[in-house]
Amino acid sequence: MTNEEANRLLNAYIDGELDPAKSLELEAHLAENPSVRAACERLREMSAAIRDKADYHATPAWLEARVRAAIPAGPENVSARWWRWLTPVGAVATDWLRPAASFAAVALVTWVVALGTMRPGEDERITQEVLASHVRATLSNRSYDVASSDQHTVKPWLSARLAFSPPVADLSASGFELVGGRLDYIGSQPVAVLVYKRRAHLIDVFVWPIETQKSEQMSTRDGFNIEHFAKNGMGFWVVSDLNRNELDDFARLLAEQGAAL
Amino acid sequence: MTLAADSVLLHHTDPVPLHKPLSEPKRRFEQLVLLHFDAAYNLARWLTRNDHDAQDVVQEAVLRAFRFFDGLRGEARPWLLSIVRNTFLTWVQINRPADTVEFDDALVEIIPTDDDGPEIQAARNFDRKMLNEAIAALPLLFREALILRELEDLSYKDIARITDVPIGTVMSRLARARRLLAESLGAPSNISGTQVHK
Numbered sequence: 001m002t003n004e005e006a007n008r009l010l011n012a013y014i015d016g017e018l019d020p021a022k023s024l025e026l027e028a029h030l031a032e033n034p035s036v037r038a039a040c041e042r043l044r045e046m047s048a049a050i051r052d053k054a055d056y057h058a059t060p061a062w063l064e065a066r067v068r069a070a071i072p073a074g075p076e077n078v079s080a081r082w083w084r085w086l087t088p089v090g091a092v093a094t095d096w097l098r099p100a101a102s103f104a105a106v107a108l109v110t111w112v113v114a115l116g117t118m119r120p121g122e123d124e125r126i127t128q129e130v131l132a133s134h135v136r137a138t139l140s141n142r143s144y145d146v147a148s149s150d151q152h153t154v155k156p157w158l159s160a161r162l163a164f165s166p167p168v169a170d171l172s173a174s175g176f177e178l179v180g181g182r183l184d185y186i187g188s189q190p191v192a193v194l195v196y197k198r199r200a201h202l203i204d205v206f207v208w209p210i211e212t213q214k215s216e217q218m219s220t221r222d223g224f225n226i227e228h229f230a231k232n233g234m235g236f237w238v239v240s241d242l243n244r245n246e247l248d249d250f251a252r253l254l255a256e257q258g259a260a261l
Numbered sequence: 262m263t264l265a266a267d268s269v270l271l272h273h274t275d276p277v278p279l280h281k282p283l284s285e286p287k288r289r290f291e292q293l294v295l296l297h298f299d300a301a302y303n304l305a306r307w308l309t310r311n312d313h314d315a316q317d318v319v320q321e322a323v324l325r326a327f328r329f330f331d332g333l334r335g336e337a338r339p340w341l342l343s344i345v346r347n348t349f350l351t352w353v354q355i356n357r358p359a360d361t362v363e364f365d366d367a368l369v370e371i372i373p374t375d376d377d378g379p380e381i382q383a384a385r386n387f388d389r390k391m392l393n394e395a396i397a398a399l400p401l402l403f404r405e406a407l408i409l410r411e412l413e414d415l416s417y418k419d420i421a422r423i424t425d426v427p428i429g430t431v432m433s434r435l436a437r438a439r440r441l442l443a444e445s446l447g448a449p450s451n452i453s454g455t456q457v458h459k
Contacts (some may be wrong), residue, residue: 054396054411057306063316
């Protein structure tokens, strides 16, 4: 095998796409050629760096909720009629060539659905506000003011800007990575928001001191799961598009660790 | 608190009233396909390179996927991703015709390949922001191959199906994508821009 041939196979090799015979042949070549071996290592590092550092863009939960709502629930003939109604031409083959029309129609449907089901309730004000804060932060890609995976960076940053010091738990061992923190204004007071990440899902934890020991609550809104509990005089509101089971685990860990801090 | 504006964003779309059972196709679609919503969005986001267009594309793609749900054979994720890609191509020709020059396969061929590996600085030190910008700056055909391989961890065979080219082409596009990336990051990098303390 020449160096040229070896270099040509390196990408398929690090991607695990080379057949066993060729792999063995290449490995034998690598063992004898430090320069090709170094190139192989660099390629592996490049691949690992991309996997580690390239953004995996999570779906905004409001978008997923909107699209799910726009999927016709009825049988197929109903959906066909629905689409024909959206596009005057009516031909199945051409309607997707008119994305602008479809987008506008979907937006219209969404808007109508939204109007029909909107029900603001005064008692839900906090839930609404933490959810709004979470969505706004996700939408604007501005989830944190201080970006750090280190609790000893996030906590002092928040403490310096608030009248209280929020407990910041390190849950990385359980697969919940701390990514940062931000400030927000909920229920007429400044609060701390700790931002954790599970895979591509961001989890916002809103923390502020409370006097009454409210009972635990959980709810689902617009595809977001929301949990609330209180510990050591602090109220916690947890909001994420993460699934309910994992978010439960997270809230439990947070309650345990938060109490220890 | 701008609650008025928020309530528009947070339209309460309880999808289906409880008393009305979900229809069979919709439920199956949700179980099989919508599981991969994030993958669809991530691909659309990397193809369009901005949130707003990605939202349009992914919404259109998912609704199309539902309409062609009967055509699903094999795994749902590559199938959905191929629909996202096709929707994007249609979308870009209508909305961003100037960008379609990127599809020219001739462009792929004129990217030089040297036999020696590029002088990559230790990749583990790449600045996150610069790396993301460098990937976003890759020509479309390289960018999509790279995203499907590294972020979706798909096989060459799946990538070949999604991008509608032979496996050998996938291999050469990936090789060139990584090479271009290495070259654009190879210049002495300014690490000071990062905010993340690890």
